[in-house]
Amino acid sequence: MFRTQGTLAALTIFFLVGCTSSRSVMAPTMTQSQALARIEELLTDTNSALTPRPRLELSDMFSAPTRCLDPGPGESSDQVVISRAYWLRDIPSNQHMDVARQVMARWERQGHVIVGTGGMEIGRPNIAGESRPDGFILALVWAEGDDLYLAATSPCVLPDTTPEP
Template identity: 30%
Template sequence: MEATMNQGKAEERVEELITEATAVLPDSLELESLGGITANPCDDLANGGAEGPVSVGRTYWLDGLPVEENEADVELLLEFWTDNGYRVTDDRRPEQLSVFVEDEEDSFRMSVQSSVQGDLSISASSPCVWPEGTPEA
């Protein structure tokens, strides 16, 4: 059971990743929080099945972007991600406007998805981290 970044650092990293990725989108973009930061328990057997580690996540609606530009905006995000060390884990286009990626260096994951109404959202999540950075004794 190895030390990880703590939950606070993971929360900062998730926000940083979203800020970096959305910087490639048009200036009309407004981020609207979708539920705030989450911390979901991990059932990570690599940590011996111990209780305590969490995966931190955050989702935003991408408001202020014309729906007719959704495919181009998703392509801008995908280009940013592939140029910056992410690998595509799932690309559901053209059936669904959804792309999922993982940072090859730190295993943080990101996605962009379209709702049935055509609204785009962006999400980022951390790998499993210990709330205090180390397993509890």
């Protein structure tokens, strides 16, 4: 659960960028079920590289598909964006920066790109990345209350109800 409106607004905008950031690398026929499977793979892979190993707790903040806001050429306004976030439980706050460095190292080893960081100098890490080769948005986010969560968002994908071409 978010504890401030500002954090929620910033992260909502961040996750909605998934519609437009990676058009050139995303296969246009991926379905929302396939996107959710890829999100779970990305997040559990990241978590598996962390020491101490956090307990993942699914957050309900991004549980429903969101309509793609800005479909590009060849994309449909019926496409959706899939997002998931997991709270990283059982991580003491004095280890948040260690976890942040491990997340960045894992993403880079996997060939993903770090696109931005913030809060590192004050021990409140926020890291944004993009998966390769498929352009999913990745995030490690510090939230008020001294909690961290991992999140991922797909590019625009076909709803499961859409037949593949």
